[in-house]
Amino acid sequence: MILTIAKREVSTLFLSPLAWIILAVVQVLLGYMFLAQIDNFFLLQPQLFQLENVPGVTDIVIAPLFSLAAIILLMIMPLITMRSIAEEKRNKTLTLLISSPISMTEIVLGKFLGLFFFVFILVSLLMLMPLSLFIGTTIDVGKLLSIYISMLLLLSSFAAIGLYLSSLTENQTIAAVGTFGALLMLWLIDWIGEALPNNHSVVSYLSPLQHHQSMLEGLFDTADVAYYLIFITVFLVLTIRQLDRERLL
Amino acid sequence: MSLSAVIQVENLSRFYQNQPAIKNLSFSLNAGEVLGFLGPNGAGKSTTMQILTGNLAPSEGQVTINGFDIIESPREAKRQMGYLPEHPPIYREASVDEYLKYCAQLRRINKQSVSKAIDESKQQCGLTDVGQRLIGNLSKGYQQRVGIAQAIIHNPLVVVLDEPTVGLDPIQMRDIRRLIKTLGQDHSVILSTHILSEVQATCDRVQIIQKGELIYHSSIEALNLSQVPSVTIGLNHPPAIEQLKQIDRVTHVDAIDSHHFKLFFNGESPAQAIVQQSVQQQWELFELIPDQRSLEDLFIELTQDENSGGASVHAEEAGV
16 A cells, blocks of 8 residues: 555656756756766876875765765755655645555555655666776775665665655645745754754764765764664654544544 | 435534634435535535535534544545545646546456446446546546546445536536436535525525525425415506406516516416417517516525525626
8 A cells, every 4th residue: 555655656756857966957967966076086196196095086086976966955855855745735635645545554654665766767867877987996885785774775865854744734835934944954954063062963963964974985884874764764754643643634 | 313314514613713604504415315415605515515524623512424423433434435625636737547546446346347447437427538648638528527427436325516517608507416426326415505406406405594694595496385376477468457367367467677577376377378368468478487586585584584694696606
């Protein structure tokens, strides 16, 4: 049942040109950045020989690329999540789901799974870039895997916030702007935490981007994974509660 | 609860903030019955329909569908229920077949029977020829049919239709009414509407709701019997009213204008006698209309008691 709703969600996404354009734009932007990073690597290469404990291609090219990708996608994810529930509300098609023998939890999980599938496609396509480096060099596969998982988790947590804000309104634009604001706030928290003289870690710890950064460095910590999973669960539960609450109003 | 009641509603109330939308509603729907839910706009019809189908939570009271409470065991209750809301919940960018397949899956129809269920509901709603077309490109009447197909695809015990003929042209209306009538053969149907002729044409029983309260309920048959029947006639050379009263079975005569009269009668229609007399005495009969305005009269009478300005407007619409 969850799968049925997820399938519908994905096919609606890909029926509109929006999803395709987003995939294309992200590829072009990051493709350019990728090339710039490789150029950068060639410039640095002579100096690297003099260092001990040399950072590899994975650290110099791939990690910065996906650090940037996180910021670019922070601005783009709201466009993907905005219509998820808001559009169904506006078109009154949410009634179809609610009057079917399905629980709210299944509806929300289905919606989220659909968004996750999009995230999966997006990140997997981006991963082709670092994989292409295998042609000329060797890459730290463990680090690459850590980056891949981190991207999936980070974007899924963006999607969970987006889904929640989409359930609050009938208006897609409001959902998008709200999600964008919330994600920007989370990014700011990361900065603020670093700017604070002491106790900075607590504030930064709340930001998903902080956890992304440490996973990009190849530190695959279960605490980070747990953080993402809790983050996602909280927003999914909030979404379920919001939809349930609307029946009482 | 009687065994044959498929929907049982007890003391249902619903408040928006502190404003009551429906107050203490109790009624039941029997198996195989078509129940007309009649009321002016804003009387609480849609609210009631939404509560019955689990889209709104009631403030007080209880709804059971085939023995399952809509709040406590929503899954079982909703499985027995098909719902066409005021705005049909259709995806404009999907084709009719895709949409119905999605609905069938949502209703947990098992894989092998999905295509059979789609074919059957398409056939019942006259959609066989438009399966490949996008719903957004269909006319309003066909979209409404898709909405109904969606509501019956899982062969539910009860079908709830909320104003299914709003915005349709007269021919589409007639088709949809015919469809509702056939639905009544296999399902129990609740039909909410403010169009009186629709209720008279399709329902077995009628309930009138006004300002959130049930103010009348009766079977259509009983309703028709309880009214004193009448015919309206038009005569070019009318005789004295006394002479019209002499006609067999006529009990009372009202003059509408100098050429039109309303004749009330007991038992069978005196039409034949009127025609014979007219020919013999050269009244030049040019019009003879059996009156079927009983429900409309009742509706106006009941809803205008409350002195609400809107009621007369709806009654005019109802004449369509």
